[in-house]
Amino acid sequence: MDLVLRVLILFPLALFLTRVVTRRELSSIEPFDLVLLVVLGDMLQQGITQNDQSVTGATIVIVTLSLLSVASAYLTYRFRPFRRVMEGEPVILIADGDLVHGNLRRERITLEELAAQARLVQVPDLGSVRWAVLETNGRISFLTRQGDSGG
Numbered sequence: 001m002d003l004v005l006r007v008l009i010l011f012p013l014a015l016f017l018t019r020v021v022t023r024r025e026l027s028s029i030e031p032f033d034l035v036l037l038v039v040l041g042d043m044l045q046q047g048i049t050q051n052d053q054s055v056t057g058a059t060i061v062i063v064t065l066s067l068l069s070v071a072s073a074y075l076t077y078r079f080r081p082f083r084r085v086m087e088g089e090p091v092i093l094i095a096d097g098d099l100v101h102g103n104l105r106r107e108r109i110t111l112e113e114l115a116a117q118a119r120l121v122q123v124p125d126l127g128s129v130r131w132a133v134l135e136t137n138g139r140i141s142f143l144t145r146q147g148d149s150g151g
Contacts, residue, residue, distance in 0.1 A: 003057055006048045007064040014044055015072070019088065087136045094132035097145070107134055118142055 017040065048061055075082045091103050093114060104114065115126055117140045123129060131143040 003048065003052065003060045004064050006050075007061055007068065010044055010047055011065065011068045014040070015086070019086075090136060091134040092131065093134055093140065094126065094129050097127075097130050099126075103134075109134070114140070 018037075049057055072086060076086045077083075091107055092100055093103055093107070093109065094100065099111070104111070111126075114132065118124075118126055118129060118132070121142055123142045123144060126132075128144045128146070129142050130145045131141075133141045135141055
């Protein structure tokens with residue numbers, strides 16, 4: 001029962017930290033951020049299992065984590081307020097051709113990173129972008145002035 005309580009306490013913490021730390025997709029994550037995620041996973045494991053290295057303990061932890069994951073997915077699907085908390089909302093980075101510096105700063109996205117993401121979807125420069133939106137999945141969608149979309 002101790003293991004279940006530990007998972008119930010640390011699962012929401014892990015969700016919160018992964019939402020706060022970064023919204024970037026895994027393929028574009030910086031190496032240091034990846035190391036932090038691995039260390040976070042190891043710290044969570046140690047906090048949950050402590051010295052319990054038994055098969056029974058591992059089974060209890062895996063089943064509890066899986067049930068919490070399924071429950072959070074169901075709640076995210078079923079209830080819009082919970083979805084907003086779990087997935088966030090899209091963030092406008094460029095509005096009608098103008099950079100939204102406050103949103104770029106809050107999401108910790110540099111102008112260079114934004115330009116690089118634009119180039120990846122064949123948008124040659126940010127001057128041709130009418131709207132850029134950081135989607136809830138971490139990708140950036142671009143709508144150019146000509147009406148072409150990328151991302």
